Amino acid sequence: MSKEITSRKEDYSQWYNDLVIKGGLADYSAVRGCMVIKPFGFALWEKMRDTLDQMFKDTGHENAYFPLFIPKSFLSREAAHVEGFAKECAVVTHYRLKNDPDGGGIIVDPEAKLEEELIVRPTSETIIWNTYKTWIQSYRDLPLLINQWANVVRWEMRTRLFLRTTEFLWQEGHTAHATSDEAIAEARLMLDIYTDFVENYMALPVIRGVKTASERFAGAIDTYCIEALMQDGKALQAGTSHFLGQNFAKAFDVKFSDRQNKLDYVWATSWGVSTRLVGALVMSHGDDDGLILPPRIAPIQVVIIPIYKGDERKDLLDKKGKELAAELKKSGIRVKFDNNDNNRPGWKFAEYEKKGVPLRIALGLRDLDNNTVEIARRDTKEKTSFPEGGIVLRIEKLLLEIQDTMFRKSMQYRDEHITKADSWKEFLNLLDEKGGFILAHWDGTAETEEAIKEKSKATIRCIPFNNPSEEGFCIYSGKPSAERVLFARAY
RNA sequence: CGGGGCGUAGCGUAGCCCGGUCAUCGCGCCUGGUUUGGGACCAGGAGGUCGCAAGUUCGAAUCUUGCCGCCCCGACCA
Numbered sequence: 001m002s003k004e005i006t007s008r009k010e011d012y013s014q015w016y017n018d019l020v021i022k023g024g025l026a027d028y029s030a031v032r033g034c035m036v037i038k039p040f041g042f043a044l045w046e047k048m049r050d051t052l053d054q055m056f057k058d059t060g061h062e063n064a065y066f067p068l069f070i071p072k073s074f075l076s077r078e079a080a081h082v083e084g085f086a087k088e089c090a091v092v093t094h095y096r097l098k099n100d101p102d103g104g105g106i107i108v109d110p111e112a113k114l115e116e117e118l119i120v121r122p123t124s125e126t127i128i129w130n131t132y133k134t135w136i137q138s139y140r141d142l143p144l145l146i147n148q149w150a151n152v153v154r155w156e157m158r159t160r161l162f163l164r165t166t167e168f169l170w171q172e173g174h175t176a177h178a179t180s181d182e183a184i185a186e187a188r189l190m191l192d193i194y195t196d197f198v199e200n201y202m203a204l205p206v207i208r209g210v211k212t213a214s215e216r217f218a219g220a221i222d223t224y225c226i227e228a229l230m231q232d233g234k235a236l237q238a239g240t241s242h243f244l245g246q247n248f249a250k251a252f253d254v255k256f257s258d259r260q261n262k263l264d265y266v267w268a269t270s271w272g273v274s275t276r277l278v279g280a281l282v283m284s285h286g287d288d289d290g291l292i293l294p295p296r297i298a299p300i301q302v303v304i305i306p307i308y309k310g311d312e313r314k315d316l317l318d319k320k321g322k323e324l325a326a327e328l329k330k331s332g333i334r335v336k337f338d339n340n341d342n343n344r345p346g347w348k349f350a351e352y353e354k355k356g357v358p359l360r361i362a363l364g365l366r367d368l369d370n371n372t373v374e375i376a377r378r379d380t381k382e383k384t385s386f387p388e389g390g391i392v393l394r395i396e397k398l399l400l401e402i403q404d405t406m407f408r409k410s411m412q413y414r415d416e417h418i419t420k421a422d423s424w425k426e427f428l429n430l431l432d433e434k435g436g437f438i439l440a441h442w443d444g445t446a447e448t449e450e451a452i453k454e455k456s457k458a459t460i461r462c463i464p465f466n467n468p469s470e471e472g473f474c475i476y477s478g479k480p481s482a483e484r485v486l487f488a489r490a491y
Numbered sequence: 492c493g494g495g496g497c498g499u500a501g502c503g504u505a506g507c508c509c510g511g512u513c514a515u516c517g518c519g520c521c522u523g524g525u526u527u528g529g530g531a532c533c534a535g536g537a538g539g540u541c542g543c544a545a546g547u548u549c550g551a552a553u554c555u556u557g558c559c560g561c562c563c564c565g566a567c568c569a
Contacts, residue, residue, distance in 0.1 A: 014562085032561090156567070164569070345528065
């Protein structure tokens with residue numbers, strides 16, 4: 001059945017690629033490092049986008065759109081920021097092509113060189129703060145709560161479908177506040193929203209915390225994050241939220257008058273999640289037969305497949321199927337009735353399993369006789385026959401149950417893969433043999449963090465919120481430490 | 492940019508070592524029919540600059556050189 005999909009055990013990376021490609025989420029494109037998101041994959045992203053968008057709006061944010069291009073000079077206004085992004089920027093230098101006078105097709109017109117080069121945005125802080133300068137004068141203009149849905153480009157050395165592509169889709173929120181506390185509260189609020197979304201919609205438990213200085217966003221005072229665990233024991237950053245202090249306000253001279261008519265720089269946050277979430281979803285829930293999508297964001301929650309013999313009562317089956325689909329749809333369930341005659345039922349079963357559709361209803365002649373339907377769960381592979389009456393309630397209940405089961409399963413896996421390590425040797429053994437998150441003491445220095453990364457490939461994913469104090473000694477340097485931090489090898 | 496693998500029909504592949512009816516097979520696709528409770532079967536059919544370019548040769552998918560592209564692992568990163 002899974003003949004097309006490489007098993008996780010055999011080759012985890014290939015398994016991931018197989019799920020993305022063969023599950024119909026995306027394709028490789030003619031452009032290196034860039035992918036085509038196919039309709040099914042985009043439907044999934046749209047589900048995520050629409051859900052998050054509503055959450056942003058419910059907390060007072062508005063959408064806007066800023067330019068794709070950023071004048072080169074803007075990027076260097078904030079020192080840490082340019083330092084962080086300069087290495088991966090695509091640059092527009094010319095604005096015109098012309099026919100090659102030597103007959104070699106079309107060439108860049110050397111006459112059409114831009115006076116100032118434009119950067120294709122790797123993120124939009126600079127262009128946005130340059131704009132905010134003109135939008136903000138008084139405390140009455142604050143807080144300014146803006147989000148944009150956009151594409152960004154980061155020229156990565158090595159790309160992976162959804163997880164890291166040269167161009168990707170995301171949302172970036174950029175807010176301005178009158179006080180530091182308010183900005184921090186905003187950054188924390190957005191992390192709460194991400195947590196809510198990833199855990200309750202994507203069924204993926206996350207660990208929340210703050211990044212160390214070296215893992216911080218370029219230009220931030222603090223970076224908060226949610227970290228998820230994939231099935232191969234590697235961590236994946238699922239979302240980040242930054243408290244930017246007054247760094248960008250100072251760089252772009254954004255001041256406001258407070259109630260006392262005192263002039264001060266505004267306080268900022270930014271926060272984002274990307275199409276990388278699709279990759280997280282694939283990697284954390286999928287199995288060797290394909291994708292497994294959580295009902296709350298599955299583009300198709302229920303597929304109905306008719307099974308007939310010859311033309312016997314085919315019309316009746318068709319009618320029943322359509323009625324059932326309509327009934328489910330009326331209750332807000334995303335349903336597809338697949339009566340396409342080109343493929344046989346067995347083929348469809350396998351196909352929708354590969355695509356991760358949470359529930360499948362098979363409707364055959366036996367069911368017509370008995371007034372039943374057969375329902376199969378994607379997550380547990382259970383097949384059960386149910387009486388036709390009350391089927392909508394049954395489906396609704398099952399969808400909730402699948403959502404819950406998927407979250408619990410991921411949670412259990414995650415919890416089983418948080419391990420304490422008290423020595424360097426133990427730390428390395430755990431990384432190689434078990435994987436997952438490792439809680440260990442660290443002396444708090446960037447040098448040690450770097451050395452650990454160098455020698456073990458593991459990074460500090462975060463210092464978890466509400467982290468218990470615990471006296472101990474750094475697993476690498478042996479120096480005293482007041483708390484454990486969360487390590488993992490990561491995507 | 493380093494290490495490994497690989498480019499032959501839409502996809503997956505055989506052939507390459509030892510040049511010469513070798514362009515093979517499966518899936519998919521098209522037509523017709525039989526089928527349909529776990530990836531159906533039969534019959535017929537379409538589809539190829541063998542990644543690109545030079546070179547060696549009477550003759551190159553096959554040998555030589557150069558280039559291009561892709562995948563995996565690593566360095567950079569969400």
